[in-house]
Amino acid sequence: MGHQYFIRSSSSGCDPTLLSLTAMEPRTPQTEQLLLHPEQGRDCRAWGLSALVLLLLLPSAAGLLPPLLFRAQRLETTVPLTLLAGAQEKGAVCLDGTPPGYHLQRGSGDGSNNWLIHLQGGGWCSTVQDCSSRRNSSLGLGSSNFMKPILFAGILGSDQQLNPDFYNWNKVYVRYCDGGSFSGDAEGQAQDGSTLYFRGLRIYEAVIDELMEKGLGNATQALLTGCSAGGLATMLHCDDFSAKFPREVSIKCLADAGFFLDVKDISGERTFWSVFDGVVQLQNLRKVLPKDCLAKKKPKECFFPAELIKSIRSPMFILNSAYDSFQVRYVLIPDSLAPDKSWLSCKENIRNCNSTQMEFLNGFRNTMVDALKVVEHKEKWGLFIDSCFTHCQTVNDTSWNSPFSPRLGNKTIAEAVGDWHCGSSRRVKEIDCEYPCNPTCSRQLPP
Numbered sequence: 001m002g003h004q005y006f007i008r009s010s011s012s013g014c015d016p017t018l019l020s021l022t023a024m025e026p027r028t029p030q031t032e033q034l035l036l037h038p039e040q041g042r043d044c045r046a047w048g049l050s051a052l053v054l055l056l057l058l059p060s061a062a063g064l065l066p067p068l069l070f071r072a073q074r075l076e077t078t079v080p081l082t083l084l085a086g087a088q089e090k091g092a093v094c095l096d097g098t099p100p101g102y103h104l105q106r107g108s109g110d111g112s113n114n115w116l117i118h119l120q121g122g123g124w125c126s127t128v129q130d131c132s133s134r135r136n137s138s139l140g141l142g143s144s145n146f147m148k149p150i151l152f153a154g155i156l157g158s159d160q161q162l163n164p165d166f167y168n169w170n171k172v173y174v175r176y177c178d179g180g181s182f183s184g185d186a187e188g189q190a191q192d193g194s195t196l197y198f199r200g201l202r203i204y205e206a207v208i209d210e211l212m213e214k215g216l217g218n219a220t221q222a223l224l225t226g227c228s229a230g231g232l233a234t235m236l237h238c239d240d241f242s243a244k245f246p247r248e249v250s251i252k253c254l255a256d257a258g259f260f261l262d263v264k265d266i267s268g269e270r271t272f273w274s275v276f277d278g279v280v281q282l283q284n285l286r287k288v289l290p291k292d293c294l295a296k297k298k299p300k301e302c303f304f305p306a307e308l309i310k311s312i313r314s315p316m317f318i319l320n321s322a323y324d325s326f327q328v329r330y331v332l333i334p335d336s337l338a339p340d341k342s343w344l345s346c347k348e349n350i351r352n353c354n355s356t357q358m359e360f361l362n363g364f365r366n367t368m369v370d371a372l373k374v375v376e377h378k379e380k381w382g383l384f385i386d387s388c389f390t391h392c393q394t395v396n397d398t399s400w401n402s403p404f405s406p407r408l409g410n411k412t413i414a415e416a417v418g419d420w421h422c423g424s425s426r427r428v429k430e431i432d433c434e435y436p437c438n439p440t441c442s443r444q445l446p447p
């Protein structure tokens with residue numbers, strides 16, 4: 001049969017040297033993963049033929065997989081904060097003028113030259129008042145005075161079984177303290193006369209520059225990722241990030257829960273427009289918005305991913321729930337519309353929605369599916385659009401890769417992203433059916 005079967009050490013990522021058996025590292029049975037390698041491709045993960053074939057060929061090794069993948073043990077690590085050097089001179093500061101920060105965990109082994117950069121999310125501030133009070137956010141969303149060490153989990157985790165493709169990469173979690181998706185460049189004045197710094201773009205540039213010096217500049221592979229407002233930032237910056245590296249370096253982007261839709265809410269209005277309009281104007285985001293869109297549409301409309309993805313040229317993976325809990329709560333059923341008890345319980349938990357409400361939410365899903373049609377024709381892109389009521393699925397062990405992880409095509413998110421990342425010849429473009437069709441959407445997922 002026209003296929004060869006390899007066992008790879010699961011740390012190997014997409015290293016082409018693994019295409020020959022002799023080039024493989026010594027390995028222990030505990031860390032093996034199966035690789036099915038079609039002759040023409042550069043795939044580095046099991047693909048194509050069914051698990052059944054693998055079971056027949058390599059029964060003992062295949063038998064090891066489930067207990068290892070699903071074991072309960074976690075290897076989450078707390079990673080300290082590094083403040084950006086020379087932040088004030090570069091004007092790359094948080095809303096309150098303090099230096100921004102990031103958490104860096106060094107890679108090891110064959111991951112030492114690979115870099116994963118995660119841009120944190122956390123909504124936006126769209127008015128002077130919002131941005132002023134955000135400076136006091138105890139989560140540090142406007143000031144590094146409140147930033148604490150954080151736990152690395154999910155795609156940032158160090159457990160090889162839970163995170164086989166990225167566990168030993170250099171991993172960076174960039175703190176979000178500008179309120180403008182790492183994209184603004186302006187100043188404002190708070191009510192009390194103090195200066196408000198809208199410097200997300202400078203923060204992004206200065207942090208990447210500093211990381212370049214710390215080894216990112218020598219990367220052989222890099223993945224720019226982020227969640228929510230950080231997922232949106234990932235789309236805004238994917239191409240300019242890619243442009244910082246020589247052609248032979250593999251650069252990809254993964255936008256998690258950043259696919260914000262321009263939709264009408266339960267009142268029939270686009271209440272959310274005021275947020276995006278406020279951010280774009282107050283924080284001066286024009287520089288990062290696609291020029292061809294700005295020529296035709298209002299700036300706020302060009303801040304929506306449905307517009308952004310049309311012009312992105314780098315390989316991108318879009319991970320989102322078609323019933324994204326954040327968008328249901330803040331875009332579709334915003335508190336400002338004083339929703340009745342029934343809507344409140346529906347946005348609290350999708351299980352509580354009545355049939356009229358589900359129809360409305362399915363309309364939202366259909367808009368997302370339509371907006372993603374352009375991805376069909378984008379060859380190196382990946383999709384994982386599940387129907388679970390959740391938000392931010394890469395940075396949580398449970399969603400990323402566990403018995404409770406949402407599955408599409410029987411793949412967990414970690415498996416789907418891994419297959420896409422390794423340039424599998426088979427498509428990794430999965431769109432789930434309508435809620436509640438997917439039995440893998442569990443109650444264990446982050447709400």
Ligand SMILES: *[C@@H]1O[C@H](CO)[C@@H](O)[C@H](O)[C@H]1NC(C)=O
Binds near residue numbers: 133135136
């Ligand atoms: C925010 O913090 C500043 C200085 O730490 C303080 O003066 C101000 O009253 C605080 N504002 C709010 C709304 O808590």
Ligand SMILES: *[C@@H]1O[C@H](CO)[C@@H](O)[C@H](O)[C@H]1NC(C)=O
Binds near residue numbers: 212218
């Ligand atoms: C990049 O690699 C070169 C050659 O190995 C080395 O001299 C240099 O210090 C490295 N730079 C960084 C930022 O790691």
Ligand SMILES: *[C@@H]1O[C@H](CO)[C@@H](O)[C@H](O)[C@H]1NC(C)=O
Binds near residue numbers: 340343
């Ligand atoms: C569902 O709840 C909404 C909001 O309260 C209400 O307008 C609608 O009539 C309800 N639909 C059904 C089928 O109960």
Ligand SMILES: *[C@@H]1O[C@H](CO)[C@@H](O)[C@H](O)[C@H]1NC(C)=O
Binds near residue numbers: 051066410
């Ligand atoms: C789905 O994946 C699980 C775990 O990887 C495996 O045990 C199961 O047999 C697969 N099911 C199908 C239908 O392929």
Ligand SMILES: *[C@@H]1O[C@H](CO)[C@@H](O)[C@H](O)[C@H]1NC(C)=O
Binds near residue numbers: 396398444
């Ligand atoms: C992942 O989500 C679950 C469910 O909400 C939560 O209990 C757990 O603390 C989360 N883990 C991390 C690392 O955030």
